[in-house]
Amino acid sequence: MADATTRATPRLSRSARRIQLMSAAKAAFVTQGYHAAAMDDIADRAGVSKPVLYQHFPSKLELYLALLNESADEMVRLVRAALAATTDNHERVDNAVAAYFSFVADNGQAYRLIFESDLRGQLDVERIVERSTDDCISAITDTITTDTGVDVEQARLLASGMVGLSQVSARYWLQQSPHVSRAEAIELLSTLMWRGISWFPRQEPV
Amino acid sequence: MADATTRATPRLSRSARRIQLMSAAKAAFVTQGYHAAAMDDIADRAGVSKPVLYQHFPSKLELYLALLNESADEMVRLVRAALAATTDNHERVDNAVAAYFSFVADNGQAYRLIFESDLRGQLDVERIVERSTDDCISAITDTITTDTGVDVEQARLLASGMVGLSQVSARYWLQQSPHVSRAEAIELLSTLMWRGISWFPRQEPV
DNA sequence: GTCTCCAATCACCGAACGGTAACCGGAGCG
DNA sequence: CGCTCCGGTTACCGTTCGGTGATTGGAGAC
DSSP, X not given: OOOOSSSSOOOOOHHHHHHHXXXXXXXXXXXXXXXXOOHHHHHHHTTSOHHHHHHHOSSHHHHHHHHHHHHHHHHHHHHHHHHXXXXXXXXXXXXXXXXXXXXXXXXXXXXXXXXXXOOOSOHHHHHHHXXXXXXXXXXXXXXXXXXXXXXXXXXXXXXXXXXXXXXHHHHHHHHHOTTSOHHHHXXXXXXXXXXXXXXXXXXXXX | OOOOSSSSOOOOOHHHHHHHHHHHHHHHHHHHHHHHOOHHHHHHHTTSOHHHHHHHOSSHHHHHHHHHHHHHHHHHHHHHHHHHTOSOHHHXXXXXXXXXXXXXXXXXXXXXXXXXXXXXXXXXXXXXXXXHHHHHHHHHHHHHHHHBXXXXXXXXXXXXXXXXXXXXXXXXXXXXXXXXXXXXXXXXXXXXXXXXXXTSBSSOOO
């Protein structure tokens, strides 16, 4: 059994080839962005030539959408799981921040497809990105509205702020804070967030 | 004096034409993104033909960079002014959040050039975007470190979170919260932020 | 052995788009 | 009157890149 991941044409089965192509495409899109990544590049990365790519994906856009959907789903899954893992809201905040850090740091930079997409004006793309962010906001909003007296639309705004805080700080940490450990960073930011949000409930804070 | 802004070829002076071209280009880049906006489009929007564009800007990239720089400077200016306008940190938080809302809502969508740029891999662009965000973070960090006992790198992380909160929530508000007034939104989010950050000082909070 | 899939290749097309060379025409001045 | 700027235009080039038609070749069924 030889190395079949990046070597030249060991004649893979259709499904295996598809997975490998998606992995190669992901690497290309993540490092170069949608426009700079040419289909030839992606095929080359997979050690294969272009028409093979087109036997698995009908167009560059479809290929990108497949990857984008995958990543968006993963992000939403992580956030939902973080909130569902406990009923203690303090822990929920911790977990949710940790979820964003995990998504940003542990998924081969897939976050770039969502947060730094260089495809604009493409309705499908915008819809997926917006939908995934909205799903995260909705999940957080549910918790806020059930545990506080805040009106739904205001709660969504608060949730969007929390999502933004997590997103941006996680990326900032990843790229600019080499001396702060992941745990420290999560602790710091979830503290900031918890102290902010815990005052809103009619229930007792802190 | 006839309408000279979008009408056909009233033979403008060099400087007037340049301003008009930048305005047309801004509109094009903002609505279509860098890649989708063709130089022909931009020229058309200005009611002028392509070579005129190239008499004022050496390349598409240079044109884009000029606009990007302008917007980035404006954002940093707004945030700096917000923080400098008072020495009361509670007010500073209010003002800073309001500054982001103002930048997002009052500048002809110029924020899209920074927060939704579809030019990746271009070093110049990344540098400008990163620099402008860093300048905002630095401004906030200064306040945090002088008024709290938090270590600088940790303070920068907190600041990045606050920047993210403002950025994302301001954009969310603009697009998704038609029933919440701007003042309400700012009030809500700056409250969230202030309650979070005001616990960090050695000085008394609230 | 040979027939037949089907993965994979080579070579190509056409459109879009950044950028440029050559030309035009009206307003002011001598 | 006519000369000369200079803001303008038309028409074009070359490259890049998404996408495809015709072809090859090795592995398994009989």
